[in-house]
Amino acid sequence: DTEVTQTPKHLVMGMTNKKSLKCEQHMGHRAMYWYKQKAKKPPELMFVYSYEKLSINESVPSRFSPECPNSSLLNLHLHALQPEDSALYLCASSQGRPNTGELFFGEGSRLTVL
Amino acid sequence: GEDVEQSLFLSVREGDSSVINCTYTDSSSTYLYWYKQEPGAGLQLLTYIFSNMDMKQDQRLTVLLNKKDKHLSLRIADTQTGDSAIYFCAETTYGNNRLAFGKGNQVVVIP
Numbered sequence: 001d002t003e004v005t006q007t008p009k010h011l012v013m014g015m016t017n018k019k020s021l022k023c024e025q026h027m028g029h030r031a032m033y034w035y036k037q038k039a040k041k042p043p044e045l046m047f048v049y050s051y052e053k054l055s056i057n058e059s060v061p062s063r064f065s066p067e068c069p070n071s072s073l074l075n076l077h078l079h080a081l082q083p084e085d086s087a088l089y090l091c092a093s094s095q096g097r098p099n100t101g102e103l104f105f106g107e108g109s110r111l112t113v114l
Numbered sequence: 115g116e117d118v119e120q121s122l123f124l125s126v127r128e129g130d131s132s133v134i135n136c137t138y139t140d141s142s143s144t145y146l147y148w149y150k151q152e153p154g155a156g157l158q159l160l161t162y163i164f165s166n167m168d169m170k171q172d173q174r175l176t177v178l179l180n181k182k183d184k185h186l187s188l189r190i191a192d193t194q195t196g197d198s199a200i201y202f203c204a205e206t207t208y209g210n211n212r213l214a215f216g217k218g219n220q221v222v223v224i225p
Contacts, residue, residue, distance in 0.1 A: 004156075031211060042202055042215035043157065056211060090156055094211075102147075103213065105156035 006091050006106035014114050015081060021109045023074040023091030030096030032074040033103065034066060037088045049074060050096060081113045118203060118216040125222045132193045134219045136186040136203035143205040146179060147213070148188045151200045160188075160201075190221075198223045 004025045013019050023032065031050045035043035048056035049068040063085075065077040074091055088110050092103040118138045126132040138146070144165050149157040163170045163177045163186075170177045176189040186203050203216040 033211075040200070040218070040220070042218055045212060048211045050211060092157075102159055102162065103157070105158070107154075107156045 004091055004093055004104050004106035006089075006109050008109055009107065010110050010112075012112045012114065013078065013081065015083075017081075018077070018079045020078065021076040021089055021091075021111070023076075023106055024072055025093040025104070026072055027093065027104065028071075028095075029093035029104070030071055031094045032068060033092040033094075034064075034074070034076050035090040035092065035105075037090055037108070039088075043090055047076075078111075081111075083113050086111055086113045118205060118214050122217065123220050123222075125224060126193050128193060128195060128223050128225050130193055132190045132197070132221055132223075134188045134190075134201050134203075134221065136188075136216050136219075138184050138186065138203070138205050138214070138216075140205060140207070140214070141181075141184065142207050144208040145206050146177075146186050147204040147206075148175075148177065149202045149204060149215075151202065151218075153199075157202065193221075193223050195223045195225060197221060 007022045033048050034046040036046055037043045045058050046060045047066040052068045063080045067075040088108040090108045091106045094103050145162055147162040148160045150160050151157045161172050161175050161177055163179050174191045178187045190197055200218045200220050202218045204213045206213050
């Protein structure tokens with residue numbers, strides 16, 4: 001199994017809603033990532049979990065809240081988002097330490113904030 | 115992240131070779147990557163090269179690295195319609211969980 005599975009594939013939410021994006025991998029990887037990607041732009045790193053601990057937070061607004069319940073799962077909780085938060089949210093995983101940058105990406109969750 | 119520069123658009127006829135270029139600024143980069151993103155999909159790692167290598171060939175893909183000029187290129191031989199995608203170069207250093215991506219290069223293959 002070399003897949004990173006993300007759900008939902010599409011999400012439309014209002015600015016007052018609370019929703020979550022989910023990511024799962026069963027490759028035994030110990031590092032998991034959230035990226036945000038706008039159309040025709042490179043992915044922007046948001047968060048990194050390494051061995052289930054948050055190791056990188058790229059100054060992401062608190063309306064985005066990551067959670068890593070175990071080594072296979074990564075969630076991104078969304079609350080009070082803004083229309084400019086509409087984007088493709090990509091989850092990725094890698095082996096962990098030592099990390100060579102070989103990331104395995106999911107297909108992404110396309111988020112639209114109304 | 116560090117600055118990684120890429121040109122934006124390339125149109126190529128099916129069967130021809132295509133070359134995508136990338137420059138980076140971090141001389142301590144250990145690993146350099148090429149990722150492919152098809153429409154509506156996530157990124158797929160195509161190939162990578164260690165900074166102590168000059169060239170790597172992997173089937174139709176050839177990666178060239180000029181460390182002196184900090185220049186990375188990807189050559190795709192016999193380009194197919196399935197190669198139409200956005201290609202991102204990326205770099206990192208050993209043990210660093212941050213990948214610095216280039217702006218991406220859209221390749222359109224004309225049948």
